[in-house]
Amino acid sequence: MTPLAAYLVVAALVFAIGLAGALTRRNAILVLIGIELMLNAANLNLVAFWRYGPHPEALTGMMFAIFSIAVAAAEAAVGLGLVISIYRHARTTDLDQMNRMKG
Amino acid sequence: MSPVFYLVAALTVAGGLAAVLLRNLVHCALAVTVSFAGLALLFLSLDAQFAGFVQILVYIGAVAILVVFAILLTRGSELPSGEIFSRTWIAGLTIAAGVFALLGWAAIESARALPAQTAAPAATVHDIGQALVGRYVLPLEIVALLLTSATIGAVIVAMHEKEPSR
Numbered sequence: 165m166t167p168l169a170a171y172l173v174v175a176a177l178v179f180a181i182g183l184a185g186a187l188t189r190r191n192a193i194l195v196l197i198g199i200e201l202m203l204n205a206a207n208l209n210l211v212a213f214w215r216y217g218p219h220p221e222a223l224t225g226m227m228f229a230i231f232s233i234a235v236a237a238a239e240a241a242v243g244l245g246l247v248i249s250i251y252r253h254a255r256t257t258d259l260d261q262m263n264r265m266k267g
Numbered sequence: 268m269s270p271v272f273y274l275v276a277a278l279t280v281a282g283g284l285a286a287v288l289l290r291n292l293v294h295c296a297l298a299v300t301v302s303f304a305g306l307a308l309l310f311l312s313l314d315a316q317f318a319g320f321v322q323i324l325v326y327i328g329a330v331a332i333l334v335v336f337a338i339l340l341t342r343g344s345e346l347p348s349g350e351i352f353s354r355t356w357i358a359g360l361t362i363a364a365g366v367f368a369l370l371g372w373a374a375i376e377s378a379r380a381l382p383a384q385t386a387a388p389a390a391t392v393h394d395i396g397q398a399l400v401g402r403y404v405l406p407l408e409i410v411a412l413l414l415t416s417a418t419i420g421a422v423i424v425a426m427h428e429k430e431p432s433r
Contacts, residue, residue: 166378167272167383170276172381174280174309176370176371180364180366180367180370181287184359184363184364185287187356187358187360187362190347191292197286198287201283204326208309212313214388215313215384215387216382216384218382226315229315231403233321233325234414235410236330237325237329237414240334244333244336246424248424248425249425252427
């Protein structure tokens, strides 16, 4: 297996774990953790392609990864703020119990 | 691939698995921090020093702390009494396994066609800074705007609203 393929397989594994967590857990915070794992796996792909692809001096993959990290941080802040707000309102973080749109 | 790569990859995957499977939410947050650290080490092993240290600063320093704050503010540190997986967990697991099978098959099948530059690229922080304020200055400004609005939005959403007399 070439180095790039090895990194891609690791990233695919982390992505699948994050997807499984986001799809199967009941707690909203764990779903956000799963989404963070998926974003991190995508970042690993971007950096791996930057390292082994042609023209690394253009820094394209690296820039994608840095902007992706910044957007993921904003997503985590807003997502966790929403979870806290919903908890204050409905007294639960269980997604199966969040079944009302009306406050 | 060196044994160090396999060790770090195993650490990353084990951290992710523990984060998804453990029952106690605080343990999950610690496990996902281990996974973030493993990913930072993988970035460093890819000669992306800047991305690796940004990963440590942003994910271990900020996102993990935010997750712990959210867990403590929602009393997630108490052990959940009921089932921790949703009723449709078999469908979710099947979808995740299918996605992994597809991605892994694509990566291994196309291994020979993938680019394989061996020389380590020289990306100093100076180069990255030049690129950020040169070619990528518009995305940088947009990200600055996004982070500002996200911070204000998160504060407003999570702010304790003054309840009128019940």
